[in-house]
Amino acid sequence: MIIDMHTHSFYSDGTLSPEELVKEASEVGLKSICLTDHDTLDGVLSVDDTTSRYGIELIPGVELTTRYAGMEFHILGMGIDVGNTKLKTVLAKMAGERFERAKEISSLLGEHGWEVDVSSLSYSKGTVTTHDIAKAVTNREISAFDFHNEWLSSDSPCVVGTSSMPVKDAISMIQKAGGKAVCAHLLRTLGEHGQVDNLLKIASDMVDMGIDGFETFYGQSRMLNVSVMNSIADRYGLLKTGGSDYHGPGHKGRCPLGQYYSYGFGYDQEKVLQSVRVRPLLSCIP
Template sequence: MKFADLHLHTLFSDGTYTPEELVLKAVDAGLACIAITDHDTVCGLAQAIAIGRDKGLEVLPGIELSAEYGSQEVHVLGYLINYKLRGFLRQLDILRENRVMRVHKIIGKLNAVGINLDTQAVFDICAGGIPGRLHIARALVKGGFVKSIFEAFNKYIGDKGPAYVLGFHFSPQDAIRFIRDAGGVSVLAHPHCLHNDELILKFAKLGLMGLEAYYPEYSQEETNFYLNLAKEYNLLVTGGSDCHGNAKSEVKIGSVKIPYELVEKLKEANDPASSAYSAIRKAQGLKQMNPAPSKSSNRIKRRCGVNKKEGAG
């Protein structure tokens, strides 16, 4: 039986592995397919796909877009995107420019409170990828200003820290449309972080096509909750380890893997000529349903805290 890990990050966003290292580790893990889903960038895709082809590993082009709904951060995964599309790349350039500006503002605030971190130290760690708060946190650790990434967020750059700067985000609707316009399939990442399961249906009505039901923090009971929700709303199911390399060393590539048949369903749903594509589009007009959150859903919501935000930029 073949398996896939559809949620992975490289050093082009907030992971620590190069695309080549990620592919080789996936091969060693016995996976048949992976998806590179870096935050707001596709810089590592071409290299990963080429190396994967040589190694007999299927690499799906993907991305994880940061969005915001009210004060709630929402991450939308995009699979099977046309990552060379000019308009798509233009939008990513806008995101990058905003992230770079944010880094400069955060460092300015750090300097104001006596932390003399150099901007170049952050971009050196970023290695040409999309800069974010995690890169700043790593630079703070490397510079000896803090002892850990957790301390960097908790003391300085977290949402309530003195150096916090609000980031630029799409709305969920924009992120979903952005992925669709790039020919891809939009999937809600780690849905427990929403803290409101009713939003899943709302996003489905906006064009969301799938739900990440397999995730490292989920028990079998919790996975079943999201599998049932996906079935009720006629959403695709995906999953993955959300491996960031050494940044989250306890989460290994392939530690969460899904049957390859779910990859096949993803591809089928992305084909406008298929019945699956039509069924999902039709389902987005379903009548309002308000399932009460289960105990398992409430339990995982309590676990979605600073550790997730560390990887969010």
């Protein structure tokens, strides 16, 4: 692979700085990456001359938390204008709501005897995530990673819902910001909600709402999953993208940067790059 269209930095729930991420991309032989932190552009905006120094094309992106049909979906915005006023306003609002959520989760953890240094969360980069909360627990005797898995997984009684926006609104906002809206890991999402049987209906609904593409090649997806998503994208003539969903070294169950399976299905990486070059790339923004 020469591109990775789904990556995270420590401005959301990754472990690397954007510069470290770009450096690693160069080391593993990638040409371009899209930085898609959860509900924030702070990581993208923090990069200066890093891309030119390492010879990596950094595509401005974001992974928006959205809702539809009682489920949470992640919509990737690729090639967006980071100066778009509407996008910045919405993300600022979501960041505030995430901080209030963090305080609520901290209170619930307190009911179970855990002490959270809430004041430290205000210094979190980008948006406050449950991983930040785990790090802020002062009386844990296990790693923040293990604490997160035990106490802050999605089915934990201490976790409350994340701030989100309707899928249709997210798609429209991304497109008005000059980007492409791509539904991330749709099969994984439906599996988490026990709704895989509704795949074709949900995919059709996404198309009706204006989605530009599907993340066809995702991480360690099985060949059957890739085949199904490839067929859906072909059916509607939509953009096919691929990404590792890389969160940094040491994240269990995640692919290394730039490594995701295509199983020989056609993946036109240059076409993807051209489609998200509608706006100036980060290295060209003054």
